[in-house]
Amino acid sequence: AEDGYRLWLRYDPIADQAVRTRYQAALKNVLMEGDSPTLVAAREELMEGLRGLLDTNVPFNPAVQDGTLLVGTLQTLAPVGELNLEKPLRQVGDEGYLIFTTKLKRRNVTVVAANTDVGVLYGCFHLLRLLQTHQPLQNLNLQETPKLDLRVLNHWDNLDRSVERGYAGASLWKWHLLPDYLDPRYREYARANASVGINGTVLNNVNANALILTEEFLPRVAALANVFRPYGIKVYLSARFSAPIEIGGLKTADPLDPQVQQWWKKKVDEIYGYIPDFGGFLVKANSEGQPGPQNYNRSHAEGANLLADALAPHGGVVMWRAFVYSNEEPEDRAKQAYNEFVPLDGKFRDNVLVQVKNGAIDFQPREPFHPLFGAMPNTPLMMEFQITQEYTGQSTNLFYQMPLYKETLDADTYAKGKGSTVAKVVDGTLEGHRLTGVAGVSNIGDDRNWTGHPFAQSNWYGYGRLAWDHALTSEQIADEWLRMTFSNDEAFVKPVSDMMIASREIVVDYMTPLGLHHLMGWSHHYGPGPWVTDKPRADWTATYYHQADSNGIGFDRTKTGSDALAQYFPPVQEQWGDPKTCPEEFLLWFHHLPWDYTTKSGRSLWDELCHRYYAGADSVAWMQDVWQQQKSKVDADRFQHVATLLDIQKKEAIWWRNACVLYFQQFSRRPIPDGLEKPD
Ligand code: GCU
Structure with a gap:
């Protein structure tokens, strides 16, 4: 039975004989050296993909002939001779890659090349995607670089395997069987993420249990990190701010207390002992009952910096969430995060990102962009989208989310004049940030098809694709996903893609x-x-x-009401402040x-x-x-x-x-x- 387990990584023989024959001629053998775990993963993927799609055994050998596919890094491809990779590779960075056709020793070859092993892996997935979507392989000249550094999934998974706001079964992480038993699904999860360039995963709920940081759990976390590492995926954890009290036996979690600072430093050192490439912490503090620095009259910056200082020597980061509001506060909830965080701009350490939900309320079917975007120029802001459909029909409603993500990313904050889009704030180009990222609250569980609704797979896929390249359109992503997941039949792809695109507005x-x-x-x-x-x-x-x-x-969020509008830049205020010029989709949000x-x-x-x-x-x-x-x-x-x-x-x-x-x-x-x- 077809149960959707394979997601979009389906390598069934290409049914269209003409297409298959062309591919067979273009890809006669694969020359691919190197035996790092990542290159081995890339090779396995290519072998499986080519054998399946082309329905023939494509040999892996060092022959260079018409139709050879050369795959590797500068180092592993060096022995084959003149490919002139140095210069173009300088353009693609650590995770990017090139896919191009060229002549080598007068043979027509295709090259997948990158600076790093993980770049090679990403390039292989891209090549397979070209085949899965029936793209031509002649005259290829692709150059890909991710626009954001941290492309992360946030699992709201509890240690008892329940998933907060999860509608696709239990958590994938079988803590009771780890670290010894490694469910094969962990690798499938890593493959799926790597195929779209997702390079980080926060394993546990933002409403965190401090136990994840104990020696009971850390070896289990390390076991998962070991499975994910070859696929370029780093593991992060949600840290509970009061952990020094709960699992450390201290009387306080005050960030300015030297004992507390010492405790976090030792804890972080311990974590890196288990997981040398640990990514860092995600923190929800002083929100919805979670503990935080304000319990000690300290600011969010003081709280974030405490953890940042412990992580910095190891290269880890803090993703500090701006989703804060308090029940004692009579202020419009939509205004509270801005009020608390804007005064802290510039006060965070270099390895802190402030993680901001796309809108100021909470993952609604539609929200105006969050006013924090553009309002903290000295702080890298990480976008947080919710892939799981808490407010958008959970697992029974078909709701393709790319139009929502794009609407937010393309919105103009006017922070530095016209064209200051949210995307440019997030990708660092507007304000010159080095560290950039995006988080998606996962919709993944242990249902056979991973996401409950078969079409919810498209939101996982699309999230990853947009995290890599926010310039892609919703239509492009729907088209790719449908071809890979269901069929290349034009009579199927076009109407179903139209339905996906329309689904957002319908909901x-x-x-x-x-x-x-x-x-x-x-x-x-x-x-x-x-x-x-x-x-x-x-x-x-x-x-x-x-x-x-x-x-x-x-x-009423105008001057006569809560005046939340004042948190936006003047051109936005002007447009949205008058019901006549306010886009109708935001009319009753503001008026x-x-x-x-x-x-x-x-x-x-x-x-x-x-x-x-x-x-x-x-x-x-x-x-x-x-x-x-x-x-x-x-x-x-x-x-x-x-x-x-x-x-x-x-x-x-x-x-x-x-x-x-x-x-x-x-x-x-x-x-x-x-x-x-x-x-x-
Ligand atoms: C929403 C959601 C909660 C979640 C919170 C958060 O309010 O309903 O379950 O904990 O967001 O993002 O922290």
Whole structure:
């Protein structure tokens, strides 16, 4: 049965005979020397991939002939003679690579070359991707360099193997069997990540248990690091700030206490004893009940620097999260991170990145970009996306996230004038940062297909691709992923890609149109709950976010309200501050407007809201149609799985629509517009 276990790394024989024959002629043998673990992994991948895709045994030998594939570094390729690699390789850095066709000894050859072994591995995966997506191999001249240094997955995995906000089974990490038993899946996980250039993984939840830092766990962490290392993946851990108390027996975790500093230094030395290339710590501090430096009246910078100083001698980094808000604070939650972090700009050590969620609330189907981007020019800001679908339909809704990621990355902060995009802040080019990175909260679990929803695999894949190159488009990534994962049939790829691209806006429409946000069911965030009011904290009630009353709806974040808009640069403030120029997708994020306010369509706000909810739910029926037409083009198992999930999504979209329209109708006291069927 086809269960999706192989993800996008499928090397079945290319069905199109003409394509296969061309590839067989272009790739007759492989010349590849070197026996480092990474080069061995690259060779195994190539062998398996070529044998499978070309359906023939491509020999690995040192012959140079027409159709030889040469793979290696400057050193390992040196014996074959003139390839003139020095200069072009200088352009691609430590992890980049070249793929090109050339003549060697008057033979037509293809070359995959890199400065490092991991660059070679990435190049091999790229070459296989070219074959999997049926790209031409003539006149290749590819030069690839990742735009970000740290391309990391954040697993919110607990030590008991439950996964916070995980919808694809239990954690992959079988702590009780480690370090002795190495589940073969660890290597498959590493392959999948390496195939898209993901080079780091934080193994445990940001709501951290300090036990991960003890000698009970560190040998197990080291065992995983050993499996991942050949694939270029570094291991990081979430560190609990109060660990010196909980596992160190100290009375305090005050970052300015010399004993505490000594404790972290020794702990970090111990970790590097187990894992010589340990990446560093991710920290959630003073947020949602987690301990942190503010417990001792110290700042986030003082907290981060404590760990940074312990890690610096080993080359480790701290990823300090800016997702902070406090329940005592009456301030608009959207403003709190900015208020706390901007004054600390420039106060962090060189090996600290501040990790900022894409938006200021919490991974909603749509949010304006976080105002911290562009506002801390002296601090490298690491982007945090949520791949797992906490607020976007969990594992039952098909929601392709690249349009969301791209919208954030392409947004203009105007920090240094027009063109100061979030992407340029994150990739360091706007402010000249050396250290750069992105984190994605993982959607991976031990389900056979890794991600629960078969299409959720595309979000893991796409996250990695964008982390490598944020200039790729959502369409390019969907196209690649579909070809690799399902089929190269154009009659399949085009409509299904269109469906994926549209899925984001569709989900926004039936959950939170026009800038509404956080209407999800309380705590579990599954399904609608705009009525939630009786919770212990204002910002945990959905009514706080939508502010619906008999006059209208929306959160006033202009000067007459919370003035969160003031945290953006003036051109953004100006555009978003006036409902007439504010993009409609953010309208109710920033404005409280009367029910009869006229929207761009000419409809009243109430009618427009209803239309969006209805259009969203109706569009899921369109997605069902698109999928039904693919029945003959994909395997029966995955076809059925996706079809059934779309049926569930349809029900849930109607649930969302009816719940929200009927709930808001109590305030608007207006009829459902003509032409829309009345919910019951
Ligand atoms: C969200 C999520 C929590 C998570 C938190 C975080 O609020 O619901 O489960 O711990 O984000 O990012 O730290």
